[in-house]
Amino acid sequence: MDCKTKSIILDCFSTLSLIIYKKHPICIIVEKGIEKIAQKVGEEAVETVIEALRSNDELFLNESADLLFHYLILLQVKGFKLDNVLKVLEQRKK
Numbered sequence: 001m002d003c004k005t006k007s008i009i010l011d012c013f014s015t016l017s018l019i020i021y022k023k024h025p026i027c028i029i030v031e032k033g034i035e036k037i038a039q040k041v042g043e044e045a046v047e048t049v050i051e052a053l054r055s056n057d058e059l060f061l062n063e064s065a066d067l068l069f070h071y072l073i074l075l076q077v078k079g080f081k082l083d084n085v086l087k088v089l090e091q092r093k094k
Contacts, residue, residue, distance in 0.1 A: 029070075030077060037077055041070045 029037055044067040051060040075082060 030073065034074075034077055037070065037074050041067070041074050044070050 029040055044063065048060070048063040048067045051063045054060070072082070075085070
C-alpha cells in the first residue's frame with residue numbers, strides 16, 4: 001500500500017472515530033450493536049462480490065467504498081485501529 005492510500009484510509013478512520021462518538025446519524029448502526037455491524041459488513045461484502053462479477057465499475061467501486069466504510073466502523077467498535085491490521089499484513093510479508 002502506498003503512502004497516499006494509507007493516508008486516505010487513516011484520515012477516513014480518524015474522521016469516522018469522531019462521527020461515531022458524536023452519534024452522527026450516519027452511524028446509527030453503532031447503537032444497534034456489534035452483531036448488526038458485523039452483519040452489515042457481511043452484506044456489503046456480498047454486494048461487492050456481486051458487483052465484481054458484473055461490468056459496471058462505478059457500482060463495484062461504490063460497493064467497495066461501502067464495504068470499507070462499514071469495516072472501519074467494525075474495527076473502531078472492536079477497539080482496534082487500521083494500524084493493527086496493517087501490522088498483521090506487514091508480519092505476513094516476513
